[in-house]
Amino acid sequence: MSGVSRTGDFQLPDDIGLFAADLQSFTALPSALHAPTSRLLEQLVDEAFAEAGLDTLIENKLFPENRGDSIVFGFGSVHLPRLICPGIDAIDAALARFNERTRGKPIRARVSIHSGRVPAWGAVGDGNGKARNDLHRVLDCRQLKNALADASPHTTSLVAAISDRVYEDVVVAGYCTLHADRFTEIFATVDGKTFGQRAWLYVPRPSGNLLKGVAEVAGRESGIADTAADARNPRPGRSDPQDRSVFQFVGKGVAAVGGVHGGVRIGTDMPGHGHGR
Template structure:
């Protein structure tokens, strides 16, 4: 009997891991000759952000690290989840802003989507590049590829907004709502995370360290994975402005008629 077959015997649950995944916008649109150096550069830039955020030790000894060409997924101790929520996103935004500002005109701007999740995953410290596989990691990649976080980078300035983060509901509830990080829950926007062509639909939370222009209306509740797909809506988009905000249903922003919509920019 295959010991890995499900439902045949009871086994110990693997340790929980924080899973952070990164993906670069428009990576495949670049000439093939620059793909390899860009992949290394992305690792270097994210590594710099880890160091600046005080997480150098975690970055140097991950539970697993799996490059994907235009990004990677890394497994880390769940204890540092609050720091990955904040200040890591803000620090990465600042690091990419500095890089893109100083980049030559013939160099592509690097803008990153970041997803953060947590769950049980088996790892092998002797072979960190080929372990850490499981549903929690798969879901982290699905969040990274979901419509809302892609829409943020597509709809904001490539000269100001360099990072868009998406947190799983588990991370949001256990870390943000529970108060283990400096980030206030109102900094996040609830979104339905769905991926074209995939049987994936989860409640998730957007965080944009530095927003520009308009943010799409993306607060429709996430459909059940077993339900029929919900057709996209074309709701009018209002300018994002600051002002009094009331949290509703764990972080949705209630707005007065015709007055304002979600705003996620600004310093912490």
């Protein structure tokens, strides 16, 4: 891809889609498994993209890099809608199929998706820039790691976060078949880094502690006959009986938000953030 204009001595790059995936607990594996596991992640992602109809993206990756426990590459931003859906679900399904076949310790991953102006001219240094840095910061953010840790390893193989820019440009704008209500806002932070940025969490198959809020909703629904009595004789510490929403913070991880009228979202552990649109 070539730049489209010049500012001083620098050529303005095109807007590029960015994808990164990272394996959980890679360094805990025996050294003999590092190389085959690194190849496995890339193979599973390509397998998923082929199923999602993204063959052109596979054949035209920009500045692809395999870092052992993670992979990263750029792509034409025109592919963003299909990469988000069905792409994310397809990666989750590919991981689940592999785990079912091997029946060993589950392979699990985090995914980050962003877009921005980074060079992609076939030269040394391609892909580097603020957008690439932000991609990796969101991938490594505490909120995304906690979401994976709080979910059951037997059910949740993948958690994903997309940048606010991609969320607005692709999901909210209606170019993606995955509805905006399937995402929940997080404020991504990285321990030891001066980074804080809004992003959007998506978990294809929530489980474990991510569902504790759902159980609480069900419990309150089953006891709804007591609502009138509670309203007449409120107990200390009882929430407003007319407020049927639930937000349960689970340690440092995430929990579920919902109400008796339906709807479940995943929220972060940070008050003031984690309300999906």
